Amino acid sequence: MPAKPCIALIAHDQKKADMADFALQHQGALSRFRIVATGTTGGRVQEACPDLDVTRLKSGPLGGDQQIGAMIATGEVDMLIFFIDPLSALPHDVDVKALTRLATVYDIPMALNRATAEKLIDFQKD
Ligand SMILES: O=C(CO)COP(=O)(O)O
Numbered sequence: 001m002p003a004k005p006c007i008a009l010i011a012h013d014q015k016k017a018d019m020a021d022f023a024l025q026h027q028g029a030l031s032r033f034r035i036v037a038t039g040t041t042g043g044r045v046q047e048a049c050p051d052l053d054v055t056r057l058k059s060g061p062l063g064g065d066q067q068i069g070a071m072i073a074t075g076e077v078d079m080l081i082f083f084i085d086p087l088s089a090l091p092h093d094v095d096v097k098a099l100t101r102l103a104t105v106y107d108i109p110m111a112l113n114r115a116t117a118e119k120l121i122d123f124q125k126d
Contacts, residue, residue, distance in 0.1 A: 005078040007033040008068045010060065010099075011041045012090070015083035018114055020048035022081075022121075027052060029124040033079075036071065038064030065095040069102045080110040081117045 007030065011019035023030060023045045035054045037045055042056035058064040071077045080103045090096060103110040111117035 004032060004034045006071075006076055007035055007079045007081065008071070008077050009035060009037040009041055009045055009054075009081050010065065010068065011044075011083040012060075012085035012088065013040075014085040014088060016041060016044050019081075019083050020044045022083075022114060022117060023052065024048045026121045029121050032124060036068065036077070038068070060095065061090075061092040063095075065092065065099045069095075069099040072099075072102045072106050072108055075106075077108060079120065080108050081120070082110065082112055083114060083117070084112050 009019060009023070019041055027049050030049070030052055035045070035052060036042075037054055037056055039056050039059035039062075041060075042054045045052065046054045046056075057067040068077065068080070072080070082100070084096065100110065100112070109120055111120045
């Protein structure tokens with residue numbers, strides 16, 4: 001069986017409920033991926049969808065965004081869904097920028113809000 005593609009899931013605090021709901025709604029499509037997530041986001045996704053296998057990395061402000069960026073640079077991530085909060089100041093804003101930059105450099109499909117994520121995940125259904 002070929003290896004599953006990898007999807008990275010990240011959500012800022014104000015968007016975590018939205019991410020948990022998104023994961024619940026799209027459990028079927030997400031189960032076709034290996035899922036990696038920043039620490040707290042991964043916990044919320046796992047809580048909402050206990051059947052999904054989620055690898056939790058460090059929390060975003062403690063390096064999780066950078067870990068996912070490194071995985072993108074080494075070709076390990078095929079898609080990024082990142083629900084960003086554009087209305088709050090973040091101590092690790094530079095990490096967020098670096099991550100979205102690398103996803104652009106490596107031309108990874110990337111959704112930064114739910115509307116785009118819904119479209120991207122729709123492509124995964126057949
Ligand atoms: O801060 C984040 C992304 O920038 C998300 O990290 P957590 O999922 O650990 O909250």
